[in-house]
Amino acid sequence: MSIAAPVHTEKVPPFRNEPFADFSRREEREAFKRALADIHARFPIEAPLLIGGKRVETAEKIDSVSPSDTSLLCGRSASAGEAETDKAVAAARRAFDDWSHTPAEERAGLLLRAAALMRKRSHLFAALEVYEAAKPWREADADVAEAIDFLEFYAREALRLSGRKRLQPYILGEHNDLSYHPLGVAAVIGPWNFPLAIPVGMSSAALVTGNTVILKPAEQTPLVTWLYARILEEAGVPAGVFNFLPGRGEVCGARLVRHPDVQAIVFTGSKEVGLLIQREALAAQQDGLPFVKKVVTEMGGKNALIVDSSADIDAAVPDAIYSAYGFAGQKCSALSRLILLDDIYDVCLKRFQEAAESLRIGPAEDPGTQLPPVIDDEAAAKVNKYIGLGRESARTIYVGDVGSLAEKGHFVPPAIFEVDSSKHRLAQEEIFGPVVAVLRARDFDDALRIANSTPYALTGGVHSRTVSHLERARLDFQCGNLYLNRTITGAIVARQPFGGYRLSGIGAKAGGPDYLKQFMVARAVSENRMRHGSAPLEEHATETWEEF
Amino acid sequence: MPSVLTQTKENFESGRRSPVREERLEALTQRIGRALFRRLRSTAPSFWRLEKVEDSFMKLMMRDEDLRFRMLQFVDVFPALGGTRSVSRHLEEYLSSEEMGSGAGHGPLGRIARHFGRDLPGVRNITAATAQLAITRMGNHFIAGHTPEEVAVRIRSMEARGFHFTLDLLGEFVASEAQADEFARRYREMIEKFEDLLGPLPDALADQPHLQAPPRVNLSIKLSSLTSKFDPMDPEGTSAAVRERLRPLVRAAREHGAFINVDMEKYEFRETTLRIMLDLLDEEEFRGFPHFGTVAQAYLWDAEESLRWLLGELAARKQPMTIRLVKGAYWDSEQIWARQKDWPVPVITDKRLTDAMFERCTRILMEAAPLVRTAIASHNVRSVARALALRKMLSHPPEAFEVQMLYGMAGPIKDAVLRSGVPVRIYTPCGELLPGMSYLVRRILENTSNESFLRQRFSEGAAEEKLLASPHEPGPEDFEI
Numbered sequence A: 001m002s003i004a005a006p007v008h009t010e011k012v013p014p015f016r017n018e019p020f021a022d023f024s025r026r027e028e029r030e031a032f033k034r035a036l037a038d039i040h041a042r043f044p045i046e047a048p049l050l051i052g053g054k055r056v057e058t059a060e061k062i063d064s065v066s067p068s069d070t071s072l073l074c075g076r077s078a079s080a081g082e083a084e085t086d087k088a089v090a091a092a093r094r095a096f097d098d099w100s101h102t103p104a105e106e107r108a109g110l111l112l113r114a115a116a117l118m119r120k121r122s123h124l125f126a127a128l129e130v131y132e133a134a135k136p137w138r139e140a141d142a143d144v145a146e147a148i149d150f151l152e153f154y155a156r157e158a159l160r161l162s163g164r165k166r167l168q169p170y171i172l173g174e175h176n177d178l179s180y181h182p183l184g185v186a187a188v189i190g191p192w193n194f195p196l197a198i199p200v201g202m203s204s205a206a207l208v209t210g211n212t213v214i215l216k217p218a219e220q221t222p223l224v225t226w227l228y229a230r231i232l233e234e235a236g237v238p239a240g241v242f243n244f245l246p247g248r249g250e251v252c253g254a255r256l257v258r259h260p261d262v263q264a265i266v267f268t269g270s271k272e273v274g275l276l277i278q279r280e281a282l283a284a285q286q287d288g289l290p291f292v293k294k295v296v297t298e299m300g301g302k303n304a305l306i307v308d309s310s311a312d313i314d315a316a317v318p319d320a321i322y323s324a325y326g327f328a329g330q331k332c333s334a335l336s337r338l339i340l341l342d343d344i345y346d347v348c349l350k351r352f353q354e355a356a357e358s359l360r361i362g363p364a365e366d367p368g369t370q371l372p373p374v375i376d377d378e379a380a381a382k383v384n385k386y387i388g389l390g391r392e393s394a395r396t397i398y399v400g401d402v403g404s405l406a407e408k409g410h411f412v413p414p415a416i417f418e419v420d421s422s423k424h425r426l427a428q429e430e431i432f433g434p435v436v437a438v439l440r441a442r443d444f445d446d447a448l449r450i451a452n453s454t455p456y457a458l459t460g461g462v463h464s465r466t467v468s469h470l471e472r473a474r475l476d477f478q479c480g481n482l483y484l485n486r487t488i489t490g491a492i493v494a495r496q497p498f499g500g501y502r503l504s505g506i507g508a509k510a511g512g513p514d515y516l517k518q519f520m521v522a523r524a525v526s527e528n529r530m531r532h533g534s535a536p537l538e539e540h541a542t543e544t545w546e547e548f
Numbered sequence B: 001m002p003s004v005l006t007q008t009k010e011n012f013e014s015g016r017r018s019p020v021r022e023e024r025l026e027a028l029t030q031r032i033g034r035a036l037f038r039r040l041r042s043t044a045p046s047f048w049r050l051e052k053v054e055d056s057f058m059k060l061m062m063r064d065e066d067l068r069f070r071m072l073q074f075v076d077v078f079p080a081l082g083g084t085r086s087v088s089r090h091l092e093e094y095l096s097s098e099e100m101g102s103g104a105g106h107g108p109l110g111r112i113a114r115h116f117g118r119d120l121p122g123v124r125n126i127t128a129a130t131a132q133l134a135i136t137r138m139g140n141h142f143i144a145g146h147t148p149e150e151v152a153v154r155i156r157s158m159e160a161r162g163f164h165f166t167l168d169l170l171g172e173f174v175a176s177e178a179q180a181d182e183f184a185r186r187y188r189e190m191i192e193k194f195e196d197l198l199g200p201l202p203d204a205l206a207d208q209p210h211l212q213a214p215p216r217v218n219l220s221i222k223l224s225s226l227t228s229k230f231d232p233m234d235p236e237g238t239s240a241a242v243r244e245r246l247r248p249l250v251r252a253a254r255e256h257g258a259f260i261n262v263d264m265e266k267y268e269f270r271e272t273t274l275r276i277m278l279d280l281l282d283e284e285e286f287r288g289f290p291h292f293g294t295v296a297q298a299y300l301w302d303a304e305e306s307l308r309w310l311l312g313e314l315a316a317r318k319q320p321m322t323i324r325l326v327k328g329a330y331w332d333s334e335q336i337w338a339r340q341k342d343w344p345v346p347v348i349t350d351k352r353l354t355d356a357m358f359e360r361c362t363r364i365l366m367e368a369a370p371l372v373r374t375a376i377a378s379h380n381v382r383s384v385a386r387a388l389a390l391r392k393m394l395s396h397p398p399e400a401f402e403v404q405m406l407y408g409m410a411g412p413i414k415d416a417v418l419r420s421g422v423p424v425r426i427y428t429p430c431g432e433l434l435p436g437m438s439y440l441v442r443r444i445l446e447n448t449s450n451e452s453f454l455r456q457r458f459s460e461g462a463a464e465e466k467l468l469a470s471p472h473e474p475g476p477e478d479f480e481i
């Protein structure tokens, strides 16, 4: 089994981020409108399972509707049951031997071809996200750009980590080296909020390091992820190396996690499901498995932005608004706590409130929309429940009105509540919606204390022009991604490797230098090359151990 | 015999400029330029004098890039700081932190000490109070007043000396509809009441024939201040939102006889800004409104293309307009934004080419008279001299031409141009220091930039020939043998 054209390592140009579309240009807007019309004309899109290189239909289907207009059926996906799940695992297992022995150059080549194909159709992919995930234009475009970045970045990372690395110190007559090897079959369980970038990132990392993959997309967004499966097919992924398995989490997701032939589980989603996966993986362990399941999870956040007394409020307010309400707060990095220093509290809160009041709520396909709907009924109910809680137990600063939009889609109002304790549920629990808890801090130390008072540690931000406060934040603000004087969402591959710790997840940062190693085991080999006093002259290591 | 106008136009269009005309134009430019410089010499420049504390502050910034960066950052935070203690703490941090430096070297305090010829402890005495004084004075230098009343006092004395004005209201970044309403309210108040604040027109202006046409009250507005949803991704929605607040302003301007100029902001906003203006002028009630103006920025690679497009749109509508030609105020920001996004850099990165583009656009604009009035907004003697020369050669109608400069900048040049018989309008900002900080920082960046005409002329004392050199071909090699 061999796929087309490996890449020549020396010919791969240095990594460069995929630029976002410039929608201030007329041609770009026109092109995007055409893509929206084009994808709309293809509805309903049918997404089958892809198992062992074959498309498989199932009797049960999962409808995918637009959150902006629930009467719009974007398409349907097949829904894998336990039998199909087992077949997919078996196919992945069968393909593993060949794939794991395929040179890294060929595996990297697959990713680079997929990136090129995706780049060619970036507007079409983004347009589908606009409908299926209710991502506003820029958000959808950014998601596609990030997916391309992951493919390009991990291809290069895999090349960097491939081969045998001679270990130092060099000892005469003794040859020591270290190399990385895949784990086996990886189950990748994706979220709906970045329906392309995150599944692409997780699965391409597993693939390029030699694992075979079963990708289960989120039930809400199977179609966007299916487009990625189509791209991999087109790029020539060998049968069984990549399997696409839409289905219900409780059925095929649960089966994948417990399956004895699945070595690695890579998940991005809620804390509840993430912890459940940990437990399930551990439970499956008792059946006498010959390995410990590797679990990589990226979970939620309760992210805070501190606005210091010396902040530029003109900049802090729009940054806070975008971080909190961009994509209706449905990013794990989204701002949900705004911590304002006492002396700017009133001014800043007033401006933040007025800016929130000015947000235009609407369907994602309208380029004037600033606040799109949330993903589904359940999400809307959760947001409304927390708004109810806020009304009862906190001071309501603002709750918007979605009017008749609520009848059309999963629209929820933007909301701001003032809470006087960092222990308040609104300041502790992840809502995943456009709801912000505002807290007052006496001074900067107090602000940091409040910021650090949740069990999460994902993103955080400080708006301040006091150098020593920024320095303190670097040292003491507990979060995986700290953003100073900017928005706290929108991490870019390689520039801002992304991921948190504590209850925000376990695992290395996506889009960073450590990510691929999670999908591999390291093997060290030591060979005695001395035979009766004859040893090779100390070759100068062709490959030295670089800084990893 | 073909008129001068069509002839030069043809030559320009066909790319074959008549060498004779080109030579004559250049010779005239040089003559006018030298005449302006002669008038300059007789006037003492106000800003570039070492005695004043803000001048030495500016000099300090020009010492090296690292210091300039630190000081600008400090100026930026200054109005947000509470008391003297906070000011001195920040000053200390900004001057000692290695973290924030641009890597140009350590020990900014040491360099400041050398600059002032003092030892280090002496420099620590450049206390918060001094910095406070310097920045406040710089603010006062570039911003005419905090309130319309204060500004009216300044403007009255400018008018008495023969200058016209255009008002710029400084304000917060508009992130909400409430803030946009507030801007609209302040603009409206200016249109309706500012003339009363000013009192009768002084003789110095009443004498100028040109003033019969354009109104006395002239307001420069930014369309992004009229909506919290200014988004070039959604030009239709943005246009609708902005026009909602713009209509009452234009109606008030019509009623009270005021002029409205739409300033140009960042490149991303240009197309939407122009479109909103044309959308408004396409509305029945505003068709042909003569007291409307906008800005063309010559520092953009596509400046000429954009200007020709706009002139075409105006010609098709027979819509009169005043167009202010500038180089552009966001040069540093545009580069950073573009690089961060990996988008093509929209601004020209060779100063000579910006100047050349300015001169090309000057000509294109002036050839569009009388439908289009030309406002040459520059402090650069060469750029202005070229326009004055063209004015002669094209027999440009006098009522369709003026020169504009910024408040607090190039005082002697303003006087020199005015005394050569050309109307001069001063762009006059009004507002508090806090919301005015981004304006102030842009002015400081501009004045301390290596490429600044004013810096070269008044601080570096560059030779007149060099300052007057034509930007159309490379100047003589800067190499002594």
Ligand SMILES: Cc1cc2nc3c(=O)[nH]c(=O)nc-3n(C[C@H](O)[C@H](O)[C@H](O)COP(=O)(O)OP(=O)(O)OC[C@H]3O[C@@H](n4cnc5c(N)ncnc54)[C@H](O)[C@@H]3O)c2cc1C
Pocket: B262, B263, B264, B265, B295, B297, B299, B324, B326, B327, B328, B329, B330, B331, B348, B349, B350, B351, B352, B354, B377, B378, B379, B380, B383, B404, B405, B406, B426, B427, B446, B449, B451, B452, B453, B454
């Ligand atoms: C009355 C008035 C109104 C204005 N209104 C606006 C407005 O609405 N919008 C706007 O954007 N600007 C506006 N400006 C222009 C701007 O603020 C600057 O004052 C102007 O660009 C300075 O040019 P200059 O000819 O006076 O000086 P010069 O020193 O000759 O030119 C400086 C200018 O050259 C450009 N430049 C600097 N370095 C380089 C380089 N390395 N390569 C290429 N180009 C370079 C920059 O535009 C810089 O501002 C206005 C200016 C005036 C006087």
